[in-house]
Amino acid sequence: MGVVKNTFPSVSMYNRVPFIHDMEHVAETFADDLNYLKSLLDKHDIPASVCIKLIHIHFHLNEGEILAVREFSAPPHGQNPFLGPITPDVATKVYGCHYLVDDAGDLQAFEYTTIEGGVGLAAYPAFVAEFCAAVVQRGMQHKFGLAIKSGAGEHGFWTELDYPEKRATFLLPGHVPLPQSDHLVQRITKTQFLSARNEESSQSHSHTEHYHSDAVNDELIVDGVSTRDGLFLTGIPLDPNSTFYSVVSAISAAA
DSSP, X not given: OOOEEOSOOOHHHHTTSOBGGGOTTHHHHTHHXXXXXXXXXXXXXXXXXXXXXXXXXXXXXXXXXXXXXXXXXXXXXXXXEEEEEEOOOTTOOXXXXXXXXXXXXXXXXXXXXXXXXXOOGGGOHHHHHHHHHHHHHHTOTTTEEEEEXXXXXXXXXXXXXXXXXXXXXXXXXXXXXXXXXXXXXXXXXXXXXXXXXXTTXXXXXXXXXXXXXXXXXXXXXOSSEEOTXXXXXXXXXXXXXXXXXXXXXXXXXXX
């Protein structure tokens, strides 16, 4: 128990992780467990780029795929993290960035990043052992894990938005306003939690889902960004003059 595993998990293991839309109330319902796990970060002097993660996925993977973070440029708004499936090969270096505690009580990477510079959790064996033991004892394996932030996503406020056509999710910087519409209802789920020592810092990471009460041609409108016949957010056309449009168009072109 308490070993850091960076080997790729099986697709069946990954696809058993709960979807984000099923996790809305977990942090509130299990607040005492979450606060205890956060306290371990401070107890062991873990760097601020490591935080508690709400365990979730956005899309299933196919055999041979892993989910990895890449960064796409969206001038003048800098680099934007993009989480999508890739087929790993020897030429692509990836690093564990999202971890869960597996059935053996070990810390298993289940999502990865192509961005260098993240904290290596193997350097903190006492923390990993105590964290894994606490997660198992409290029955939190499919609720809370760890995230290692690196690159652009290490600092600032970020909003996760889904991109179903690519089975992907991208992070929108906090200064870019989301489109507003009387037809859209937002549901926001916080997905990363800093330690008590660092939670007052100007960092935040949340997932935003949109719901649309109307139908188009009797079809269910899927949450997230779509690019068929233009750029849309949950069925709402994007304003070409908006900052959101410029960021999304740059990401869709790069993806």
